[in-house]
Each structure stands twice: as C-alpha cells, then as structure tokens.
Amino acid sequence: MSPLLEIAAIVDARGLSCPMPIVRTAQAVKPLASGQIVEVLATDPGSVKDFAAWTRATGNELVEQTSDGAVYRFVIRHK
Amino acid sequence: MDEPLNLVLFSGTDDKLQAAAVLTAGAAALGKPVNIFLQYWALDAFRRERIDREHGLAPEAGEEGRAHVDALRRAGQASWATTLRDAKELGGVDIEACSLSMDLLGLESTDLDPLVDGVEGVTAFHLNAGAGPVVFI
Numbered sequence: 001m002s003p004l005l006e007i008a009a010i011v012d013a014r015g016l017s018c019p020m021p022i023v024r025t026a027q028a029v030k031p032l033a034s035g036q037i038v039e040v041l042a043t044d045p046g047s048v049k050d051f052a053a054w055t056r057a058t059g060n061e062l063v064e065q066t067s068d069g070a071v072y073r074f075v076i077r078h079k
Numbered sequence: 080m081d082e083p084l085n086l087v088l089f090s091g092t093d094d095k096l097q098a099a100a101v102l103t104a105g106a107a108a109l110g111k112p113v114n115i116f117l118q119y120w121a122l123d124a125f126r127r128e129r130i131d132r133e134h135g136l137a138p139e140a141g142e143e144g145r146a147h148v149d150a151l152r153r154a155g156q157a158s159w160a161t162t163l164r165d166a167k168e169l170g171g172v173d174i175e176a177c178s179l180s181m182d183l184l185g186l187e188s189t190d191l192d193p194l195v196d197g198v199e200g201v202t203a204f205h206l207n208a209g210a211g212p213v214v215f216i
Contacts, residue, residue, distance in 0.1 A: 019105040023165050026108040030169075046117050050105075056108045 005063065005075065008036040014043045014071060021047045022054050025076065031062060032078040037063070040074040045070055082211035083112035085204070090216060091120030093134045093159065095146060100162035100214050102130040107169040114211075116204045121216075122180045130160050130192040152212055162204065172208075174201045 013021035021042040028038050040051070048065070051074050055062040062074045066074035084106045088099050099115070106113045115124055124134050136145055152158075157165070166172050176191060178197045188198060 016152065017154070019101055019108065020157060020162075022108045023162075026169050028177045045120050045194075054108060065082065075104070 009038045011040040085114045085208040085213045087215045088121035091124040094136045096159040100159035102167040107166040112171040117181045118177040
C-alpha cells in the first residue's frame with residue numbers, strides 16, 4: 001500500500017455475515033471527510049462483489065483490494 | 080437508486096424476518112429508501128415486549144433448518160431486530176404498521192417497538208411505494 005494513504009478508520013468485520021460488512025462500512029464512512037480512507041477486514045466471501053457494487057453505487061472509491069485467502073481487505077476512499 | 084424498495088412483511092417467523100432485515104440493510108447501505116409495511120404475524124413480532132424473543136421458523140425449515148439457523152446465530156449473526164436498527168441508523172428506512180392489522184391484533188401504537196415509525200393504511204403504503212418493486216415476505 002502506498003505510504004501516502006493514511007487510514008482514518010478501520011472496520012473489523014471479520015466473522016460478520018452479509019450484509020454487516022457493508023453496513024458497518026457505510027456507518028464508518030458517514031462521519032469522515034471527503035477523501036479520508038477507511039480500511040475494512042472481512043471474511044464473508046460475498047463481500048468481494050458487495051464492496052465492488054457498493055463503491056460503484058455510492059461513489060466511494062475502492063482503492064485497494066487484497067486477500068490472504070481467509071481474510072479480505074478493502075481500502076476505500078470516502079467520496 | 081431513487082425508487083424505494085417496498086417490503087410487505089406478513090410472516091412473523093425469525094427466518095423470514097431475518098431475510099427481510101438483510102434486504103433492508105443492504106438497500107440502506109446503498110442509500111436506497113426502504114418502506115416496510117407490517118401486516119398480521121410480522122406486526123405481532125414487532126410488539127415492544129416480544130421483539131427480542133424467539134419467533135420460530137417457517138415450516139419448511141424443519142429440524143435441519145433449525146440447526147443451520149442456530150449455527151449462524153452462534154457464529155455471531157445479528158438478530159433481525161438488531162439488523163433493522165443498524166439499517167435505520169444509516170437512514171432512509173421507514174417502518175409502518177398496517178392499520179387493519181393493528182385492529183386485528185388489538186394493538187395500540189404504544190404496544191410497538193420504537194423501530195416502528197407509525198401506523199398507516201394500505202393506500203398510503205402504495206402511494207409511498209412509487210415505482211419501486213413491492214416484495215411480499
């Protein structure tokens with residue numbers, strides 16, 4: 001990850017089932033200023049397509065997406 | 080994104096209410112308005128003193144279904160009531176009790192959980208539904 005990205009909030013959604021990773025993230029970005037970064041950790045396999053759809057629909061930017069096989073990590077820039 | 084999702088909740092079992100809560104929370108996270116209309120046994124489940132109790136499962140769940148639902152709950156799945164509270168916090172979710180069902184069950188507004196925003200008739204529900212889909216659960 002670029003060292004320029006400063007994480008403003010972390011959402012630990014590991015172990016949460018659909019749609020809670022998205023719900024927790026939507027709650028977390030609300031108080032953030034435009035351009036601030038939130039990092040999300042999730043284990044729900046559906047979250048890969050869900051975060052792609054959610055960022056596209058809401059105008060937030062999916063900056064990075066990685067996985068170590070068990071945990072999915074999403075880095076999102078608030079619109 | 081502007082047309083609302085309109086859910087008519089009729090069944091009062093935990094599995095169907097859970098499915099409805101998941102649909103609601105997903106839509107709310109997308110900024111899509113959600114109108115929920117509570118009828119019959121779903122409305123009964125939203126009674127203030129009953130909402131956090133067990134409400135059983137649909138008949139097709141059977142024993143095996145019960146075991147799956149219990150396993151997901153033990154793994155930390157939030158209850159449907161908690162999921163709806165989260166969805167309402169995101170905004171755009173309106174939950175209304177069907178006035179006919181209020182009469183049927185002999186309920187007053189004060190008998191209902193604060194999740195319920197008010198009481199309305201079916202005409203108001205249809206008007207608010209706009210051109211969005213109406214889903215009956």
